[in-house]
Amino acid sequence: MLKSEELKELLAKPKRIVITTHYKPDGDALGSSLGLYFWLVAKGHHVNLIVPSDFPAFLDWLPGLENVQIYTQNMDLHNQQIDAAEFIFCLDFNGLARIHDMAEPIRQAKGIKCMIDHHLDPEGFEDYAFWDPSAAATAQLIYRFLTYEMQDSEHISADMATCLYTGIMTDTGSFRFRSTTAEIHRIIATLIDCGARNWAIHEEIYNSSSEGRLKFLGFCLLNRLEVIHEYNTAIIHVTKADLTQFEVITGDTEGLVNYALSIKGIRLAALIIDRNEQIKLSLRSIGEVPCNEICKLYFNGGGHLNASGGNSKESLEAVVAKFRSVLPNYKEILTK
Ligand code: 5GP
Ligand code: MN
Numbered sequence: 001m002l003k004s005e006e007l008k009e010l011l012a013k014p015k016r017i018v019i020t021t022h023y024k025p026d027g028d029a030l031g032s033s034l035g036l037y038f039w040l041v042a043k044g045h046h047v048n049l050i051v052p053s054d055f056p057a058f059l060d061w062l063p064g065l066e067n068v069q070i071y072t073q074n075m076d077l078h079n080q081q082i083d084a085a086e087f088i089f090c091l092d093f094n095g096l097a098r099i100h101d102m103a104e105p106i107r108q109a110k111g112i113k114c115m116i117d118h119h120l121d122p123e124g125f126e127d128y129a130f131w132d133p134s135a136a137a138t139a140q141l142i143y144r145f146l147t148y149e150m151q152d153s154e155h156i157s158a159d160m161a162t163c164l165y166t167g168i169m170t171d172t173g174s175f176r177f178r179s180t181t182a183e184i185h186r187i188i189a190t191l192i193d194c195g196a197r198n199w200a201i202h203e204e205i206y207n208s209s210s211e212g213r214l215k216f217l218g219f220c221l222l223n224r225l226e227v228i229h230e231y232n233t234a235i236i237h238v239t240k241a242d243l244t245q246f247e248v249i250t251g252d253t254e255g256l257v258n259y260a261l262s263i264k265g266i267r268l269a270a271l272i273i274d275r276n277e278q279i280k281l282s283l284r285s286i287g288e289v290p291c292n293e294i295c296k297l298y299f300n301g302g303g304h305l306n307a308s309g310g311n312s313k314e315s316l317e318a319v320v321a322k323f324r325s326v327l328p329n330y331k332e333i334l335t336k
Contacts, residue, residue: 002112002128004149005066010112011087014044018085022093023100024250025055027170027205032116032138034064034163036089039146039155046079052099056251061204062166063159071102078105080241085111094122094131094206095302114250116141121241122290133304136179139167143187151177158195170205173258178306203288216246221259227266231327231334234260237320238273256280270323274316281310281319289333298326 017040020216021029040047050069059065073079082088082105095115096103106113107125113123115126118135130145143164146155156164167186172180192198220236227234236256242248253273260269261284268289271282281299283291284307291308295301299319301310312319327334 005127008150015086016084017047018082019043019049019089020099021051021053021091022098025051028137028139028167030059030062031163031167032091032142034062034141035142035160038065038157038160052077052102054250056254057249058205058208058251063162082109087111088113090115092117096125114144136184137168137171139164140187156194161191161194161196165191166201185208196259212246213252216248220256225260225328232265232267233327234263234266235270236260240274257284273317279312279316279319283308292325
């Protein structure tokens with residue numbers, strides 16, 4: 001395993017680098033990737049930022065977004081870039097399954113693989129790891145990586161600060177989750193000093209819904225929310241027809257699961273969506289209820305203790321039924 005000092009040495013001269021992040025990148029995935037992108041480019045490296053899929057519309061204002069390439073739009077070109085890369089930075093994921101079609105090209109690539117991430121259970125594909133599952137966001141780890149591992153404290157441009165702020169803000173639920181430490185607030189203060197316009201970022205992310213998105217939210221709360229009082233659990237399921245009816249686009253379902261969790265007394269919330277290719281689950285919990293264990297054991301996924309995701313090839317009805325059938329196994333912790 002490569003050490004930080006060795007990596008720092010190797011990055012002292014311009015290199016060909018690929019940065020990638022997980023499928024359907026969220027604010028932290030894109031924010032941390034663009035933050036690192038700006039730094040590497042400023043150091044003279046040749047960088048391709050390649051993501052496995054499209055991303056939410058509420059991120060379409062991020063600085064540097066014109067440099068984000070979507071793998072499936074030109075696989076031949078991106079496979080060449082991956083093959084030619086001397087370094088591959090893998091951000092905000094630690095299992096290759098999370099990058100879907102890019103998994104095999106990245107697995108087989110000769111470049112040095114650097115994983116920077118905060119999820120549990122790394123698969124171990126990397127040559128260098130900067131990993132801390134107690135970190136709130138990968139953007140926080142990018143800040144630490146540049147400041148302490150690369151020892152470059154003069155590095156943060158306003159654009160970088162904006163991207164890292166976005167990553168930390170979105171992964172901490174706007175500085176609400178338990179992961180929001182004093183260190184987070186100190187980093188955030190520095191990022192504001194460096195030019196992140198915090199109020200403008202909040203505006204871009206949270207006040208940018210389409211009318212349709214809000215109506216879809218209203219529809220789900222009225223027609224698709226089910227509370228299982230016996231297990232202090234709430235489920236929102238979304239059918240294929242719902243997605244079509246409300247013309248739901250990537251990002252429109254972000255945050256929906258939190259409404260289910262916001263009901264007083266609810267300790268576990270599930271959002272179960274019938275996406276075209278598969279059923280996607282998002283779980284959120286309070287306290288010790290282990291979302292990640294439930295996703296790992298039953299839904300082919302994982303994540304953090306209080307926020308995890310998974311998927312299934314079964315029908316929507318079957319997945320909802322399976323989720324309900326799992327609840328008795330957690331009765332004690334759900335009703336504590
Ligand atoms: P979300 O529910 O927002 O999609 O994801 C919540 C958390 O679980 C995120 O940290 C995300 O990275 C992780 N996660 C989401 N889907 C999956 C999955 O299919 N597999 C794994 N291992 N983690 C996931
Ligand atoms: Mn993250």
